[in-house]
Amino acid sequence: MQIRRFRAPDMRQAIRKVRDAVGPDAVILSNQRLPTGEIEIVAALDYDGSLPSSMTSKRSPAPRSEQYADPSADYLERIERAKQQTTAPQNTSSSNTYSEKQPATQFEMPPLSKDKEDPAVEEALSIHNSESAKQLREMELELKNVRTMLEQRQQTDGKADAKENAVELRAREKLKGLGLSEFVVSRLIDDIDLKGREDDWNRLLAHLADYIPVRSSSSELKGCIAFMGPTGVGKTTTIGKIAAQHVLKHGSEGVVLITTDTYRIAAHEQLRTFGRILNVPVEVVNEYSDLNEVLAKYANYSLVLVDTAGMNPRDSNLERQLLMMKRARASLKKLLVLPCTSQRQVLKTVVDVYSQVQLDGCVLSKLDESASLGEAISVVIEEGLPVVYIADGQRIPDDIEPARAHNLISRAVYTAEHYSQLYGSLKYGS
Numbered sequence: 001m002q003i004r005r006f007r008a009p010d011m012r013q014a015i016r017k018v019r020d021a022v023g024p025d026a027v028i029l030s031n032q033r034l035p036t037g038e039i040e041i042v043a044a045l046d047y048d049g050s051l052p053s054s055m056t057s058k059r060s061p062a063p064r065s066e067q068y069a070d071p072s073a074d075y076l077e078r079i080e081r082a083k084q085q086t087t088a089p090q091n092t093s094s095s096n097t098y099s100e101k102q103p104a105t106q107f108e109m110p111p112l113s114k115d116k117e118d119p120a121v122e123e124a125l126s127i128h129n130s131e132s133a134k135q136l137r138e139m140e141l142e143l144k145n146v147r148t149m150l151e152q153r154q155q156t157d158g159k160a161d162a163k164e165n166a167v168e169l170r171a172r173e174k175l176k177g178l179g180l181s182e183f184v185v186s187r188l189i190d191d192i193d194l195k196g197r198e199d200d201w202n203r204l205l206a207h208l209a210d211y212i213p214v215r216s217s218s219s220e221l222k223g224c225i226a227f228m229g230p231t232g233v234g235k236t237t238t239i240g241k242i243a244a245q246h247v248l249k250h251g252s253e254g255v256v257l258i259t260t261d262t263y264r265i266a267a268h269e270q271l272r273t274f275g276r277i278l279n280v281p282v283e284v285v286n287e288y289s290d291l292n293e294v295l296a297k298y299a300n301y302s303l304v305l306v307d308t309a310g311m312n313p314r315d316s317n318l319e320r321q322l323l324m325m326k327r328a329r330a331s332l333k334k335l336l337v338l339p340c341t342s343q344r345q346v347l348k349t350v351v352d353v354y355s356q357v358q359l360d361g362c363v364l365s366k367l368d369e370s371a372s373l374g375e376a377i378s379v380v381i382e383e384g385l386p387v388v389y390i391a392d393g394q395r396i397p398d399d400i401e402p403a404r405a406h407n408l409i410s411r412a413v414y415t416a417e418h419y420s421q422l423y424g425s426l427k428y429g430s
Contacts, residue, residue: 002045003029007038011077014039031077167196171204178416179374181344184211184381205413209405212377215361215386224295224304226325227363228354229337231310234365234391238337239305240274242389244397246303252279254302258294260285260324261309271307295329306332313353325357335388336362338379340370347379359385364403367392371419373412 004022008014011031018026018041026043034040168189175185192207194200221242227235239257246255257275259268259282268284275282283298285291291306298304308325311318325334336359338347351359362385364376380387390408393399 004043004045006041006043007034008041009038011039014041017041018043167194167200171200174201175204175208176374178412179344179372179378180208181374181378181382184208184378187211205409206406208377209409211381212405212408213380213384213386214403214405215388221388222302224306224329224332226306226308226328226332226334227337228308228325228334228357228359229310230312230350233310233337233339234363235310235337236270236274236307237394237396238363238365238389238391238400239271239307241391241397241400243274243278243280243303243305245400247278247280248397250302255280256283256298256301256304257281257307258283258285258291258298258304259307260291260321261307262286268307291324291328295332313349318353322354322356333360334358335360336385337365338362338376339366340364340373340376341366342375344375344378347376348383351379351383351385355383361386361388363387363389363391364408365391367411367415368399370415373408373415377408377412 006014006017006021008017014031018028022043022045026045029042029044031039031041171189171194172185175188176182180188188204188208188211192200192204227239229235243255243257255278257271257280259271261268262284268282272282274280283294285294295304309317309321311321325332334357336351336354338350342350362380364373364380364387367373367390370376379385387403387405387408389400390403390411391400392411
């Protein structure tokens with residue numbers, strides 16, 4: 001009996017080496033995994049049923065878990081055993097191929113045939129394939145369920161986003177209907193979490209009122225105050241209203257009216273008329289006098305109101321007017337009169353030009369003539385210019401009041417709704 005050892009990285013290659021070197025009549029006496037990781041097979045040729053003394057003296061084979069640590073090797077060995085079991089009855093007549101007294105680890109190498117697969121191998125492969133197919137179907141079903149859940153989630157999120165977008169779109173349209181700028185509208189939408197409820201509109205308006213800078217107090221307007229702005233914005237009328245209110249409440253003593261408008265013919269006549277009616281002095285600042293000298297003359301008066309020349313922002317004489325205001329006494333407060341009837345870009349240009357004199361606030365005039373207050377409101381918010389008074393008519397002294405943010409917003413909403421209805425009536429002839 002010839003004994004040979006074969007080593008290979010795995011069981012498949014080891015069996016192939018045995019087959020190529022010894023042939024189909026070889027008998028595997030033992031196999032084990034070496035510390036190096038290789039598989040060692042001991043095979044015998046012309047086996048007579050007994051083991052050599054060298055094999056019996058060796059220690060017992062390693063445990064099964066150590067022999068077949070490699071799953072692929074264990075699988076191949078089971079296939080080889082199945083092949084041997086199917087061919088064993090055919091080889092019982094040969095004394096050199098099989099013995100019932102052989103150890104369990106010994107089996108005869110079956111003849112390898114490529115023409116026909118053994119039933120046991122086919123059964124093992126079919127079982128393996130069926131299990132793989134079952135796992136594949138389970139994975140496909142699980143993936144289908146996950147996909148369904150994701151689609152449902154996307155539909156739910158899409159509906160929520162669509163609802164949120166619809167609510168936001170309606171809010172934007174209503175805010176723009178007030179005449180507000182895109183900057184103010186976007187800021188409001190970002191700051192307010194819209195819920196799609198009826199109170200969303202009131203919450204937006206309340207938050208808008210918080211944006212408006214307002215400078216007013218319970219005490220009356222006192223000191224030296226100059227009113228500036230373009231032509232026809234209502235500076236002189238505003239001065240007449242404030243002076244009349246003060247005279248009606250405290251008397252004519254302590255009130256003086258000053259004008260710097262010498263550019264127009266009889267420009268100061270309207271102010272002189274107010275002075276005669278209210279019985280207060282009127283001073284004219286011209287090329288022969290200085291504004292600071294006049295202000296010093298009436299330094300002890302409780303209310304000094306200065307009317308400036310109304311000029312176009314592109315007028316060359318405006319620089320001289322602004323220079324005079326810059327050189328005026330520090331106690332002189334400067335208020336810019338902004339008409340709500342002007343376009344937003346016109347108002348922004350006016351603010352930019354007159355900001356050279358460090359404005360202390362503004363007066364919003366002609367609210368009664370405006371079709372939209374949102375433009376003026378947007379400008380004071382964007383420029384951070386405090387609103388001191390709002391004037392909404394020609395009546396003296398009634399049509400003027402200290403600015404209050406919530407009242408201004410209510411007036412803006414009323415104006416937008418009123419002119420919307422008026423426009424609809426004119427459009428459809430009702």
